[in-house]
Amino acid sequence: MSNSGGKLSLPAARSGGQAAAARQPDGSQVFLTTKLEKLLDAARKNSLWPFPFGTACCAIEFMSFMMSHYDISRFGAEVVRFSPRQSDLLIVAGTVTDKMAPVMVRIYEQMAEPKYVISMGVCACTGGFYRAYHVVQGIDEFVPVDVYVPGCPPTPEALLQGVVKLQEMISKGETHYQRTLAERRAARAQAGA
Ligand code: SF4
DSSP states (O other), rough: OOOOSSSOOOOOSSSSSSOOOEEESSOOOOOOOOOOHHHHHHHHHHOOEEEEEOOOOOHHHHHHHSTTTTOOGGGGGOOOOOSSGOOOOEEESSSSTTTTTHHHHHHHHHSSSSEEEEEEEEEHOOOOOOTTTTTSSOGGTTTOEEEEEEESSSOHHHHHHHHHHHHHHHHTOSSSHHHHHHHHHHHHHHHHH
């Protein structure tokens, strides 16, 4: 491995099978220490697989967001899947009625862990202008939302910013899933102490 500035080089174990170590130009070695969980989070944040739960007009903006113009590949989130078992990011784009809520929950439950949720548009976030008995007044009544993207409809840029925000949260361990896991671990450690 070498960076573009040529400051680091990695005499890789390509031929000899020796342990690889990064070196600076003066020959001194460079070590990177981290926790396994941090390393996994870095991989996860850069390889999000979205499941679009599009129920209304916001889904059209989601389609724009996926186009090459916005190049979501830059953020490693372009592999859209329509099977929850192959997805870890649920993007709810549109109005969710009471009739659709159980379907949304079922999909969320079937998704691979760790999993994240983005609520796209005011309808998904709060029910929007549908102050009606049959519309869910915020999907966080049913699934844990990590990022709320406001707007009616939100622009593709806004959703892009939402994905970047989610990536920051994953790096810092701030998503709902990560916090729940941390709380459970702390509780177990406390119970064992
Ligand atoms: S927030 Fe606006 S654009 Fe999105 S689903 Fe609701 S009405 Fe449609």
